[in-house]
Each structure stands twice: as C-alpha cells, then as structure tokens.
Amino acid sequence: MIKVENVKKRFGQEEILKGITTTFERGKTNLIIGQSGSGKSVMLKCLLGLFQPEEGRIYYEEQAIQDMNDDQQRELRENIGMLFQGGALFDSMTIEENVMFPLRMFTKQSKEEMLTRVNDVLARVNLQNENKKYPAEISGGMQKRVSIARAIVNRPKFLFCDEPNSGLDPKTATVIDNLIQEITHEFNITTVVVTHDMNSVMEIGEQINFLKNGLLVWKGTNDEIFRTDNKDVTDFVYSSDLFKKIREVQLGI
Amino acid sequence: MKYIRDIGSYFLMLKKVFGGFTKGSVLRELIFKEIDDLVISSLGIVAFISFFVGGVITIQTALNLTNPLIPKSLIAFATRQSIILEFAPTFMSIIMAGKVGSFITSSIGSMRVTEQIDALEVMGINPLNYLVFPKIVAMMFYPLVIALAMFLGIVGGYVAGVYGGFTNSTDFGIGLRDTFEPFHLIYAFLKTFVFAFIIATVPSWQGYYMKGGALEVGKASTNSFVWTSVLIILANYIITQLLLS
Numbered sequence: 001m002i003k004v005e006n007v008k009k010r011f012g013q014e015e016i017l018k019g020i021t022t023t024f025e026r027g028k029t030n031l032i033i034g035q036s037g038s039g040k041s042v043m044l045k046c047l048l049g050l051f052q053p054e055e056g057r058i059y060y061e062e063q064a065i066q067d068m069n070d071d072q073q074r075e076l077r078e079n080i081g082m083l084f085q086g087g088a089l090f091d092s093m094t095i096e097e098n099v100m101f102p103l104r105m106f107t108k109q110s111k112e113e114m115l116t117r118v119n120d121v122l123a124r125v126n127l128q129n130e131n132k133k134y135p136a137e138i139s140g141g142m143q144k145r146v147s148i149a150r151a152i153v154n155r156p157k158f159l160f161c162d163e164p165n166s167g168l169d170p171k172t173a174t175v176i177d178n179l180i181q182e183i184t185h186e187f188n189i190t191t192v193v194v195t196h197d198m199n200s201v202m203e204i205g206e207q208i209n210f211l212k213n214g215l216l217v218w219k220g221t222n223d224e225i226f227r228t229d230n231k232d233v234t235d236f237v238y239s240s241d242l243f244k245k246i247r248e249v250q251l252g253i
Numbered sequence: 254m255k256y257i258r259d260i261g262s263y264f265l266m267l268k269k270v271f272g273g274f275t276k277g278s279v280l281r282e283l284i285f286k287e288i289d290d291l292v293i294s295s296l297g298i299v300a301f302i303s304f305f306v307g308g309v310i311t312i313q314t315a316l317n318l319t320n321p322l323i324p325k326s327l328i329a330f331a332t333r334q335s336i337i338l339e340f341a342p343t344f345m346s347i348i349m350a351g352k353v354g355s356f357i358t359s360s361i362g363s364m365r366v367t368e369q370i371d372a373l374e375v376m377g378i379n380p381l382n383y384l385v386f387p388k389i390v391a392m393m394f395y396p397l398v399i400a401l402a403m404f405l406g407i408v409g410g411y412v413a414g415v416y417g418g419f420t421n422s423t424d425f426g427i428g429l430r431d432t433f434e435p436f437h438l439i440y441a442f443l444k445t446f447v448f449a450f451i452i453a454t455v456p457s458w459q460g461y462y463m464k465g466g467a468l469e470v471g472k473a474s475t476n477s478f479v480w481t482s483v484l485i486i487l488a489n490y491i492i493t494q495l496l497l498s
C-alpha cells in the first residue's frame with residue numbers, strides 16, 4: 001500500500017501538483033488518469049522519489065520516504081519495479097542480461113538460479129526463444145514485455161507503469177494490460193499505472209484516480225466511472241466518439 | 254554565466270561519480286568492457302596514424318636540414334623530440350577526443366533520451382558511478398596507447414628516413430640516443446594521464462546532462478569534441494608552462 005498525503009510539487013512559479021491525497025491499494029491495479037499535462041508523470045516521479053515534493057508525505061506501507069535514510073531508500077528501490085513508457089531496456093545487453101540485471105545487482109544467487117528465474121519470467125510474458133537477442137532486434141510490443149519481465153523478476157512489492165500501452169496495437173495493449181493485472185493479483189503487489197487509454201481504464205481500472213490541473217478530482221472504480229455525473233470525468237471519458245455514441249445509445253438519445 | 258554553471262555541474266558530477274559505488278563484481282565487468290571499447294579498440298587507428306605521421310615528421314625534418322654542417326643524426330633527434338613531447342601525447346589525444354569522446358557522449362546521451370538512466374536510478378543504482386567510473390578507470394590504461402604511438406612513430410620515422418634515403422641507420426641510432434632527457438618522458442606521460450581523465454569525463458558529462466532526442470545526441474557529440482579538445486589544448490599549455498619552463 002502507498003499512502004499519499006497532501007503532496008504539492010512546483011516547478012518555478014508553477015504549481016503542478018496542488019495537494020494530492022490518495023491511497024494506492026495492495027493487490028489492486030491503481031490507475032492515475034487525466035488529460036495530457038495534468039501532472040500524472042510528475043505524480044509518478046514523486047512516488048518514485050525522482051522528484052522531491054515541496055510539501056506532503058508519501059508512505060510506503062508504514063514509512064514515509066521523507067524519513068528514510070539512504071540505505072532504507074536503496075532497500076525500498078530494490079522492491080520497486082518500473083515499466084517505462086519506452087521500455088528503457090539497456091541496449092548494450094541481450095534480453096536475458098536485461099532481465100537478469102536486477103538479480104545480479106541485488107541478490108547473491110548463483111548464475112543457474114538467476115537463469116532459471118529469468119526464464120520463468122520470460123515465459124510469463126510469453127517470450128521463450130529470444131534470450132540472446134538485443135532489444136533493437138525485437139518489436140516494440142516485445143520490448144514492453146521484456147521490460148515487464150525485468151520489472152517483476154526480483155519480485156517487487158510495488159510496480160509502476162507509465163503508459164504501458166502507448167504506441168501498441170489494441171490487441172497487444174490488452175495483452176500487456178492483462179499481464180499487469182494478473183501479476184498484481186498473483187503476487188499481491190501494489191501497482192500504479194499512469195494511462196490515458198480508456199480501454200485500460202475499462203480492463204484493469206480497479207481503483208482510478210482522476211487528475212485535473214494538479215488536483216485529484218475524482219476517485220472510483222471502472223464500474224463507477226461510467227456512471228458518475230462528475231462533469232470533469234464525463235468530459236474526459238466521453239471525449240472519444242466511440243464512447244460518446246455508446247453513451248447516447250445507453251441514455252436513449 | 255552559463256560557463257560558470259557548466260563548470261559547477263561538471264565538478265558536481267565528478268563528486269557523484271566517486272560515491273554510491275556499484276556492486277564490485279558488476280563494476281569489474283564494466284571496467285573490462287570499457288577497456289575493450291575505449292582502449293583496445295583504439296589501437297589500430299593509433300598504430301596506423303603514428304607510423305605514417307612519424308615517417309612524415311622525419312622526411313620533413315630531413316628536407317629542412319640541408320646545411321652540410323648540421324650532422325645527419327639531428328634528423329632522428331628532432332623526430333624523437335617532436336613525437337615524444339607533442340605528437341604522441343597531445344595530437345593523438347585530440348584524435349582520441351574525436352573517436353573515444355564522441356563514442357562516450359553518444360552512448361551515454363542515447364541512454365539518457367531513452368530513459369535507461371532513469372531506469373538505473375529507479376533501481377537504486379547511482380548511474381554516474383555505474384557509467385562514468387569504469388570509463389575513468391579504463392582510460393588510466395590510455396598511456397599505454399600513447400606509449401605505442403611513441404614507439405611506432407619512431408619506427409615509422411626510421412623506416413621513412415632510412416629506406417627513403419634521407420639518413421642511415423647508424424646516424425638514426427645516434428640521433429635517437431642523443432641528449433636523452435628522462436624527464437621529458439615523465440612530462441609526456443603526466444600530461445597523458447590528465448588528457449585521459451579529460452577524455453573520460455568531459456564527454457560523459459556532455460552526454461549525461463543532455464536533453465532532447467536523437468538529434469540532440471548528435472549535437473551533444475559535436476559539442477563534446479569541441480569542449481574536450483579545447484580543454485586538452487589548454488591543459489597542455491598549462492602543464493608545459495609548469496613543468497618545462
């Protein structure tokens with residue numbers, strides 16, 4: 001579980017996050033959605049400790065990151081898996097070496113143990129025979145899957161994903177979404193997904209945080225998001241023609 | 254103003270490079286890889302350039318020493334001095350600033366734009382130590398490259414001088430040993446170490462703090478070459494002033 005209390009972040013004069021309070025629950029896929037520029041990525045970077053908020057506190061389980069010393073922060077980081085928007089695979093390493101990297105860095109396992117673990121997670125993301133290839137030699141969707149494998153190989157307690165399915169075709173996007181949700185349930189981890197993809201919202205939106213101009217304006221589940229009367233949310237949800245059409249049919253107009 | 258900030262950020266980077274160390278076994282592997290990428294892979298071009306430039310230096314010197322009162326051994330003497338004092342350490346380093354330096358900037362820069370550096374940071378790894386420290390260590394082997402450049406430069410001079418009919422091997426041998434000052438070698442290698450440090454760190458700094466995309470990586474590489482070579486030239490001047498005058 002991650003608890004966020006009144007987090008404020010400014011760049012120069014501009015306040016990007018204007019006091020966000022929310023909870024990301026364990027064993028669920030927690031979404032952060034909102035328009036471009038609403039502060040989703042900044043929020044994620046605050047959670048990861050890449051940005052320091054000016055005000056407010058962020059608790060991982062019971063401890064605030066602001067109170068952790070360097071060693072505790074490093075230990076926390078070892079328990080974090082992150083899926084970057086572009087994959088961020090190390091391009092000087094093979095797929096196998098990429099996935100093995102967190103194990104080599106943070107565990108004392110033998111080469112065989114590590115390899116078994118790597119092959120397990122690669123099988124989990126449906127990539128069996130690509131071990132020796134380099135990131136440049138596989139497709140974008142495959143890179144994302146390798147990146148998920150790398151993020152979960154060391155059994156993190158917290159998983160963060162920044163727009164996991166941007167740039168993917170709808171089918172692959174669904175595969176990735178489902179994979180993230182399966183992993184979250186299976187290992188009972190706290191997952192935070194930044195997205196503006198309505199399909200993801202429907203598929204895996206167990207807890208949705210809707211940001212607008214640096215404020216949390218709505219919170220709920222994917223069931224609730226299609227029923228709410230909150231103007232900001234409906235504007236966002238029904239900005240796509242498809243959903244607008246469905247809405248109209250639903251309401252009988 | 255911008256320059257002062259740049260200089261500040263460079264030294265701040267250096268401070269971070271030497272803290273938050275990466276796991277030893279991983280670091281060792283990285284160092285070997287960098288030695289291969291930065292040092293070993295430069296040997297071919299260094300050998301090629303040194304041999305032929307050494308030859309040209311000898312021929313030029315010989316062509317300019319037409320006065321019969323000047324002993325022929327002076328050809329080898331002059332070749333030796335220019336190769337050991339300037340050609341091998343300084344000019345080779347500027348060539349390496351182009352080859353090794355732009356390699357470093359573009360590899361670190363592309364890691365920056367594709368979020369690979371963020372990925373390291375999120376994992377709790379100090380990216381500067383992970384990326385730059387092994388390069389600095391690897392470049393401490395760079396003086397061996399310069400030693401090779403000195404040796405092959407002189408061999409090139411010998412071949413061009415003797416087989417080109419400008420001098421003979423006895424005169425060349427006498428010239429080579431003539432008033433040899435061991436301190437000159439110390440001076441040459443001392444500055445080589447300084448240049449090695451510049452070649453390892455300045456391009457890293459350029460790549461690490463760049464912003465933008467693939468196009469900017471290219472620009473950063475060009476910038477990196479300019480900065481690195483300017484700094485080498487300045488350092489050369491300062492060291493020479495301090496040690497030789």
Ligand SMILES: Nc1ncnc2c1ncn2[C@@H]1O[C@H](COP(=O)(O)OP(=O)(O)OP(=O)(O)O)[C@@H](O)[C@H]1O
Nearest residue numbers: 011012016034035036037038039040041042043196
């Ligand atoms: N490092 C930074 N320095 C200054 N301003 C920043 C920085 N990062 C983000 N911002 C500003 O914060 C605001 C929110 O940006 P953010 O990246 O969080 O948007 P987002 O919700 O993730 O949008 P998108 O969906 O397009 O990714 C923007 O106005 C942006 O210009």
Ligand SMILES: [Mg+2]
Nearest residue numbers: 040041042194
């Ligand atoms: Mg974003």
